[in-house]
Amino acid sequence: MQGRSPAIGATTGLDEAYRLCRQQGLRLSRQRRLVLEILWRSGEHLSARDIFDRLNADGRRIGHTSVYQNLESLHSNGVIECLEKAQGRLYGHRADPHSHLTCLESGRISDLDIELPADLVEAIEQRTGFSIESYSLNLQGRPLP
Template sequence: MRLSRQRRMVLDLLWAEKSHLSARDIFEKLNDLGRNIGHTSVYQNLEALQSAGVIECLDRANGRLYGYRSDPHSHITCLESGAIEDLDVELPPDLLRQIEERTGFRIESYTLNLTGRRCRRPLEKQP
């Protein structure tokens, strides 16, 4: 894949924001930053980057959101604000084996989509 100037602008914005944005958000943010890019160019470049596996695309009821990560990971969505956070979680091997036994599938990778309401600050990781 050729990394055009427009693709580079889209990638730089997604990496800087580290959040999940709609194509419209990306278009507006780039133009607010003085980058002249059209709606069509944003959509075409997002599609190309997503098809090449460089970025992720989340299909939501209110449209598609694009994120800077392409590696396997999970998400947690706030039911109040709609904010989506990336979540790296590893399921216990016993649970994976149990799912395999119940379904007859050999699990090669997985992602979780969790929803909830933020009720407190995340726990600090213990050293």
């Protein structure tokens, strides 16, 4: 049920991200391709600074402003996700509805595909008076001993 209309899912490849960019009318500039490649290759949630540092460590010279502008454009067009965290914005290679698990020790964020039991969704609807159309969970925890 986690769904508004899905854009890009967990198993979708980089080629699908390129297709979605073209479909949204976004030019696939060298910089935009590099940003997408870093996100897909890492599979992590990264800040604009993380992406900038990784690109430059790979010898790919691209300005910080260019990285940020491309991330914002990709996010606003539904190609990637943006998470607002205390430490700033983090970007991920998914834009479809999904949940997250944050490790309280390392800060690492993992994508989760979770579907709540139908009876729980119904109970929430009855309690709130709203028809639930989509949801995402933000879970926090520590590794089990």
